[in-house]
Amino acid sequence: MCANALTETDPVDLSLLPASAKVVDGRISVGGCDLLEVAEEFGTPLFVYDAAELRNHFTEAVEHFGPGVAYATKAFLTPGLAKLASETGISFDVSTGGEYECVRRAGVDASRLVMHGNNKQPDELRRAVVEGVQWIVVDNFDELDRLETLAAELGQGVDLLVRINPGIEVHTHEFISTGNRDSKFGFPTWTDDAARAIERIRDHELLRFKGIHLHIGSFVLQIENFIEALDTVAPMVRQYSPEVLIVGGGLGVRYLNEDECPSFADWAQAILAWGRETLPGVTLLAEPGRSMVAQAGLTLYTLGSLQTKGDRTFAAVDGGMSDNPRPMLYDSGYEAFSVNDPQAARPVAAQVVGRHCESGDIVVPRAFLPESLKVGDVVCTPVTGAYGYTMASNYNMVARPAVVFVEDGTATLMTRRETYDDLFAREVGF
Numbered sequence: 001m002c003a004n005a006l007t008e009t010d011p012v013d014l015s016l017l018p019a020s021a022k023v024v025d026g027r028i029s030v031g032g033c034d035l036l037e038v039a040e041e042f043g044t045p046l047f048v049y050d051a052a053e054l055r056n057h058f059t060e061a062v063e064h065f066g067p068g069v070a071y072a073t074k075a076f077l078t079p080g081l082a083k084l085a086s087e088t089g090i091s092f093d094v095s096t097g098g099e100y101e102c103v104r105r106a107g108v109d110a111s112r113l114v115m116h117g118n119n120k121q122p123d124e125l126r127r128a129v130v131e132g133v134q135w136i137v138v139d140n141f142d143e144l145d146r147l148e149t150l151a152a153e154l155g156q157g158v159d160l161l162v163r164i165n166p167g168i169e170v171h172t173h174e175f176i177s178t179g180n181r182d183s184k185f186g187f188p189t190w191t192d193d194a195a196r197a198i199e200r201i202r203d204h205e206l207l208r209f210k211g212i213h214l215h216i217g218s219f220v221l222q223i224e225n226f227i228e229a230l231d232t233v234a235p236m237v238r239q240y241s242p243e244v245l246i247v248g249g250g251l252g253v254r255y256l257n258e259d260e261c262p263s264f265a266d267w268a269q270a271i272l273a274w275g276r277e278t279l280p281g282v283t284l285l286a287e288p289g290r291s292m293v294a295q296a297g298l299t300l301y302t303l304g305s306l307q308t309k310g311d312r313t314f315a316a317v318d319g320g321m322s323d324n325p326r327p328m329l330y331d332s333g334y335e336a337f338s339v340n341d342p343q344a345a346r347p348v349a350a351q352v353v354g355r356h357c358e359s360g361d362i363v364v365p366r367a368f369l370p371e372s373l374k375v376g377d378v379v380c381t382p383v384t385g386a387y388g389y390t391m392a393s394n395y396n397m398v399a400r401p402a403v404v405f406v407e408d409g410t411a412t413l414m415t416r417r418e419t420y421d422d423l424f425a426r427e428v429g430f
């Protein structure tokens with residue numbers, strides 16, 4: 001916790017919201033759009049993104065690393081987002097055929113894609129090779145077998161990166177730690193697997209070894225963890241002289257008033273400085289996801305019930321684990337505030353819960369809410385722009401929320417709310 005941490009009863013820290021957030025005469029706006037009016041126009045639950053903030057994050061990444069830096073689309077992706085991001089010059093990390101298709105539908109050339117995944121399907125690999133993605137990141141020997149066969153069958157060269165697992169522990173939730181010995185991802189460096197994979201590619205007549213890739217995990221808050229991972233792989237990079245070294249993504253963000261997190265600029269500068277000193281001549285790239293989109297997004301809900309049972313207060317909203325499974329999966333915390341009374345002190349300790357049939361359906365495990373809050377008010381959870389919409393589900397046959405971009409006083413519907421017809425569009429057996 002930082003020295004000047006706000007107390008539990010303070011209003012929400014506006015710095016958790018997009019930079020355009022303003023409170024004037026008790027009304028809060030983002031991107032020049034009044035959030036109460038946005039909720040009224042598009043309904044709730046609703047994902048709202050500040051388009052300028054998204055653009056600024058992508059642009060910042062390109063300014064630091066150059067256009068080879070790839071946005072990790074799993075954090076948030078719609079064709080509209082892909083189009084906005086592509087206009088900044090950024091490349092794209094896709095890890096399934098669906099992400100690939102989405103980015104291609106937005107008009108992005110395959111040469112700007114980096115293909116990921118620990119079990120890429122044969123049709124996904126074939127498309128990536130035929131359309132000429134920038135790099136395929138090889139994860140394991142079975143995939144290498146498939147790529148050798150595919151390259152021979154198509155008579156086509158393929159540019160590859162080798163995903164290595166440095167075997168280090170980082171400070172994050174175990175489910176999203178990916179560079180440790182318990183992780184399914186990548187070729188281990190503590191055996192000779194990583195070296196054998198690189199040598200096999202170098203010896204192949206059609207496969208081309210272009211680089212080494214690592215990704216230590218997500219929501220990592222300490223720059224030292226990234227530097228430790230880079231130090232671990234440096235000898236291998238010196239030995240095999242790849243053109244590029246990709247440090248992956250993984251930088252965390254602030255979710256709570258009291259959280260501290262390095263800025264993207266500090267993170268990028270530390271990594272690039274390490275590269276200049278330790279491996280001159282190797283291009284260092286990254287694949288940020290969360291840090292590009294988390295803070296640009298927020299969720300609006302409508303409060304449906306506010307109940308105190310003994311010493312517990314439950315504020316039930318019209319969404320839940322179907323639009324944000326992160327509290328259930330990773331014990332993640334969020335702030336919550338009343339859009340009707342955005343600058344009110346928040347002395348009421350409560351759990352913000354969803355509408356699903358599970359006690360674990362928690363939106364904000366430890367929320368502080370204003371005394372003025374009443375049923376029908378709009379509740380906002382800031383910093384929901386990453387891994388909310390993309391991990392949304394239809395649990396309890398709940399339709400997924402709409403996505404709206406706000407900018408310069410205009411709110412634009414980018415993805416409409418799901419309908420019951422959408423929910424049943426695939427049913428053919430009745």
Ligand SMILES: Cc1ncc(COP(=O)(O)O)c(C=O)c1O
Pocket residue numbers: 072075093116215217218219248249250251287288289290291
């Ligand atoms: C290979 C790879 N690159 C990049 C990312 C993006 O990570 P983050 O959203 O934490 O920046 C991920 C997700 O953890 C990933 O698996």
Ligand SMILES: N[C@@H](CCCC[NH3+])C(=O)O
Pocket residue numbers: 074176218219326330386387391
């Ligand atoms: N879904 C995770 C991040 C996973 C990163 C993907 N490798 C989260 O919400 O924190």
